[in-house]
Amino acid sequence: MKKVVLSFLIGGCLSLALTAQAQDTAMPAGYTERVADEEPDQTVLFRRASDWVENHFSYSPKKLISTDAAKGELRAEGTVKVKTTTTSGQLQERPVQFEFVFHTLASGYDYSVGQLRIAPDPKKPDETVPFEEFVAQLAAERTNARTHNDRRVTAQASSLTSEIAMSFRSYMNSRPAAGAVE
Template identity: 50%
Template sequence: MKKVVLGFLFGGLLALTAPAHGQSEPVASIESIEQVSNDNTTATLYLRALDWAENHFTKLPKTAFKPDASAHEVRVTGTSKVTPVTVSGKEQPMVVYFDFIFKTTSQGYDYRVTNFKIVTTTGKTVETKSLEEYITQLTADHNDPKTHNARRVTAQANSLASEVALSFRSYMNNTPVTEEGTVGLPATEH
């Protein structure tokens, strides 16, 4: 009798925990957004962001580069890759586009790495679709429990968003020194 009861309890426990392993929830938007307080002028912040986008943005090729000096805004579309795998474990690199958007605010600036799109090919047709839609399709694929592509692609895209955000924030935090000889010296009166 004990074995029968334990069997039912164990079976019930398995039945309750099985749905927790699936990804039935909607896919969260993949992006990195930050608002930063800064005392510099909007023109100074805009010029720093412009310099980063022109000279230090590493996700090439970059397209749709749109600086707007009057709005103190910089937009650029970057390119990278994600690599889902086949059931046999072979990597299938796929191109991903994303937008980097910088805008000054009255207290500093905000920026975002957002609008991820994946390039898909069907026969001779090349198109883009939102990465969230692609991940939803991966989740529905019957091979996803073997390949874990939905989690793999989500993690790679989140890592990419974090990498770009970290690069930009690091660059913005390292303000150039205008007069090298005055660093650490007391101010002099004229």
């Protein structure tokens, strides 16, 4: 009986350890949401999203990639910064470009913050690589066991994309009541 209980305890501990290890793997940073609206007015939704990008999008330098009012589509690019740690413990900022995409739907709208690209060399912010590729490079560095830059950068990027999405969603939720002048 003791051997059976002991084997269950050991098996349980091993499965917990494997679960914890699986959570260490990096997930791609980004955010996507589909928002249902009971009475969607696609023109109003598109105007609100355009207004947010033009007047409340504080992630500069920014660039409007495309806008199509007829299709209800909007794409913009912005920039945020993440910090890595050097072997000496100094923080180094790196610019990360992201893409904001908005679509109106018959039942509301959807939006995403993603397509992250990072500048491996902060002195050359125009030379970027896909975010996942950069994180893989960080994970392969021999100093990563000490700096944990792969997890640090992934956590920062996830937090920033969520923050951008919350800012947009908050703005969209604060739209005037029906019949009010915009």
